Each structure stands twice: as structure tokens, then as C-alpha cells.
Amino acid sequence: MSWAGSYTDAGLLILRLSAGAIFIVHGWAKYTLGVAGVTGFLTSLGFPIPGIFAVILIATEIIGGVALITGTWTRLAALLTGFVALIATVTVHLANGFMVSGGGYEFALLLAAVCLTLLTTGAGKYAVDAQLGMK
Numbered sequence: 001m002s003w004a005g006s007y008t009d010a011g012l013l014i015l016r017l018s019a020g021a022i023f024i025v026h027g028w029a030k031y032t033l034g035v036a037g038v039t040g041f042l043t044s045l046g047f048p049i050p051g052i053f054a055v056i057l058i059a060t061e062i063i064g065g066v067a068l069i070t071g072t073w074t075r076l077a078a079l080l081t082g083f084v085a086l087i088a089t090v091t092v093h094l095a096n097g098f099m100v101s102g103g104g105y106e107f108a109l110l111l112a113a114v115c116l117t118l119l120t121t122g123a124g125k126y127a128v129d130a131q132l133g134m135k
Contacts (some may be wrong), residue, residue, distance in 0.1 A: 012124030014072075018112045020068030023081050027061025030054075045091050060084055068118070071127020073134075075119050082115025 021049045035054050037072045041056070042050035060080050067077035076088050093105035100107045 009124035009126055012121060013126040015118060016068045016074065016123060016127070019111060019118070020065040020070075022066030022086075022111065023061045023068065025065075027058055027065060031059045031062065034067050047091075052064070057084065068114070071123035071129050074123035074127060074129050078115040078118035079123055082112050082119060085109075085112035085115060 035051065035058070038054035038058060039051045042053050047053050061084060064077045064081040064084075067073050068081065089105045089108040093103060093108050096103035096105070098104045098106050117118060122135060129135075
């Protein structure tokens, strides 16, 4: 095994901790804004049933973020949070260009890529999933 291979699990832990924290902070900001505020934002984007999607969005970011941090049901959490990041990329940020400083999609795209990585690799050995024998 190469020296880099021995650090794969530590790298996955770093990805999970950072992405999970980001999703929790973004979800908490939406939670403090309130379902009505998030519903209004989703309405402005043309989402169908925005009230239901507001609740789903807030829950996915907070619960998914916690799941990523702990490494619990990591692939499912990565799938759901990655979908949120992808939808944000397309519906909110894409029209603003690449640079995040102008409201662009670079950050949301990076989060989607991190989630795709965790979806394909799993959580690594420093995770609840690994302790439960989940692959």
C-alpha cells in the first residue's frame, strides 16, 4: 500500500466533517429564517409545492449534515445533500456565473462533488457505518 492509501480514511473523515458542518450551518440558517421565509424563496424560484419542499430542504440539510459528520447512513445522506447542492447549483447559482463572490455556482458545485465522492466511496473506517459493518 502506498503512503497515500493509508490516509484515505482520514481524508474521508475530513470531507465528511467539513461538508456536514456546512450543510448544518446552511440548514440552521434556513430554520431560523422559518418555513415561511424559505417557502417564499422557493416560490420565487418557481418550485412546486414550496411549503413542503421548504420543510424537506431544511430537514435534509440539518439531518443530512449530522449524518455526514457521524458517518451514519453516509451514502444516503450524501445522495440527499448532494441532490440539494446540485439543485442549488442549477436553480440559484448557475445564472450568476462561476465565481462565488458574484453568487456563482463554484461553492455549490464543490459541495455536490464532495457528496458524490462520499456516495461512491462511503464513509471510511472512522464512521458509525463502519462500526455497524455497513459498506
